[in-house]
Amino acid sequence: MTYAMPENFVWGAATASFQVEGGLECDGAGESNWLHFCRKPGRIKRDDIPLVGCDQYHRYREDVALMKRLGIKAYRFSLSWARIFPREGVVNEKGLAYYQSLVDALLEAGIEPYVTIFHWDLPQYLEEKGGWRTKETSKKLGDFASFMAKAFGNKVKHYFTVNEITMFTAAGHNGSGMAPGLKLPLQEIYQTIHHGNLAHGYVAQALRGAAPHAEIGIANNPGITVPLYETEENIDAARRATRFNNASCHTAIEEGRYLDEFLEKVGKDAPHFTDEEMKIIATPTDFTGFNVYTGNYCTADPESPQGFKMFSGAADHPYMDLTWLRFVPTAIYYGAKFIHELWGKSTYVTENGCSAADVLSQTNEIYDSGRIEYLRNYLRNLQRATAEKLPVKGYFQWSLLDNFEWAQGFTPRFGIVYVNYATQQRIPKWSAKYYAQCIKNNSIL
Numbered sequence: 001m002t003y004a005m006p007e008n009f010v011w012g013a014a015t016a017s018f019q020v021e022g023g024l025e026c027d028g029a030g031e032s033n034w035l036h037f038c039r040k041p042g043r044i045k046r047d048d049i050p051l052v053g054c055d056q057y058h059r060y061r062e063d064v065a066l067m068k069r070l071g072i073k074a075y076r077f078s079l080s081w082a083r084i085f086p087r088e089g090v091v092n093e094k095g096l097a098y099y100q101s102l103v104d105a106l107l108e109a110g111i112e113p114y115v116t117i118f119h120w121d122l123p124q125y126l127e128e129k130g131g132w133r134t135k136e137t138s139k140k141l142g143d144f145a146s147f148m149a150k151a152f153g154n155k156v157k158h159y160f161t162v163n164e165i166t167m168f169t170a171a172g173h174n175g176s177g178m179a180p181g182l183k184l185p186l187q188e189i190y191q192t193i194h195h196g197n198l199a200h201g202y203v204a205q206a207l208r209g210a211a212p213h214a215e216i217g218i219a220n221n222p223g224i225t226v227p228l229y230e231t232e233e234n235i236d237a238a239r240r241a242t243r244f245n246n247a248s249c250h251t252a253i254e255e256g257r258y259l260d261e262f263l264e265k266v267g268k269d270a271p272h273f274t275d276e277e278m279k280i281i282a283t284p285t286d287f288t289g290f291n292v293y294t295g296n297y298c299t300a301d302p303e304s305p306q307g308f309k310m311f312s313g314a315a316d317h318p319y320m321d322l323t324w325l326r327f328v329p330t331a332i333y334y335g336a337k338f339i340h341e342l343w344g345k346s347t348y349v350t351e352n353g354c355s356a357a358d359v360l361s362q363t364n365e366i367y368d369s370g371r372i373e374y375l376r377n378y379l380r381n382l383q384r385a386t387a388e389k390l391p392v393k394g395y396f397q398w399s400l401l402d403n404f405e406w407a408q409g410f411t412p413r414f415g416i417v418y419v420n421y422a423t424q425q426r427i428p429k430w431s432a433k434y435y436a437q438c439i440k441n442n443s444i445l
């Protein structure tokens with residue numbers, strides 16, 4: 001079949017605890033730094049607050065059944081640390097039981113659970129003790145991962161350590177509007193990224209110890225640079241740009257060191273670190289998960305010191321429904337290619353998708369042709385990677401449901417399934433039908 005995918009390709013869908021669960025004040029859940037942040041007026045668009053959200057906390061059975069109907073083979077979800085440990089060192093049995101029931105429901109439906117240990121929602125009591133400004137938090141996340149892996153036992157065979165390090169570190173501390181909403185000097189910002197890198201390492205070590213049967217890897221968002229057009233020189237430049245531009249985070253995790261060029265460039269603002277910490281950061285993992293929504297372009301430029309010239313995109317470049325969602329479908333192919341070529345890793349696409357200005361038709365349908373075109377183009381580029389025998393293990397659509405899009409609140413709709421927040425009704429969009437058909441055919445339609 002044209003655009004066929006490999007046998008046993010993992011077709012998944014992804015969400016995150018804070019974005020879909022709701023039930024944030026139920027059954028003894030503790031407060032997270034994100035909930036604390038949402039309670040401050042003016043931080044979130046329209047002051048939206050996901051106390052109920054998609055209410056997956058109460059409706060997970062329905063959502064699992066929905067995934068089953070769509071033919072989805074794997075569900076990536078994350079853990080609310082504050083739900084499980086509402087106070088430091090105190091387990092909330094009901095919170096823990098929720099995740100165990102979710103895992104059981106998935107397994108019963110023949111859907112493989114892929115657990116993200118940390119997707120941004122930090123217990124507020126840890127935020128108050130310094131959050132990502134201290135490496136104590138990194139170590140504590142490792143302990144939490146170990147506790148959870150033991151609780152899940154053999155039922156969970158796939159773990160993602162942390163999601164998008166620079167988003168809960170830099171973007172929460174440089175005035176970009178993510179929790180905790182601080183604006184710190186540059187050195188301290190790099191230091192939070194270092195602590196995020198270290199958290200990944202501690203979690204990887206903990207999972208190795210507590211779940212030796214499981215495969216593990218990060219779900220990060222390395223910025224992918226693609227060649228503006230494919231010549232050997234431009235491809236080579238894009239590979240080097242991808243390595244260099246991620247030097248503070250992703251490259252450091254893969255290589256166990258901060259590149260000299262990076263340390264020189266940032267000078268006195270560089271993170272403080274020890275050799276021992278760099279070893280922990282580089283704990284070997286089984287794969288690299290990357291979230292990919294967009295990309296940057298480059299061309300080779302022998303005149304410039306780095307040998308390449310970057311462009312983000314022209315003013316009239318096609319965008320999806322958010323200002324940063326530039327349509328760059330080759331980024332998924334080059335992500336899989338460069339991660340493999342630079343660091344020898346197999347990959348999962350841990351997130352890909354787009355928001356759209358979805359409207360319900362008179363017949364209660366959502367003809368999201370823009371999202372279908374977006375997915376088709378990215379997926380065909382992913383198929384190109386697998387056809388070239390790049391080791392791509394799976395793909396997680398972001399997102400199963402419309403959900404709470406962080407500082408943008410409920411306004412952007414990223415789901416392939418529409419959520420009516422007033423009634424909690426779920427309506428699969430046409431993109432869900434498209435995705436289900438791709439899964440069924442194991443090829444990109």
Ligand code: GBH
Pocket residue numbers: 016019163164167176291323324351398405406414
């Ligand atoms: C991922 O983050 C997250 O993992 C997921 O939770 C989220 O819902 C999903 O993607 C969709 O956004 O406005 O130009 O200053 C993506 C991280 C953070 C990338 C905000 C774009 C905006 C940059 N995004 N960022 S800009």
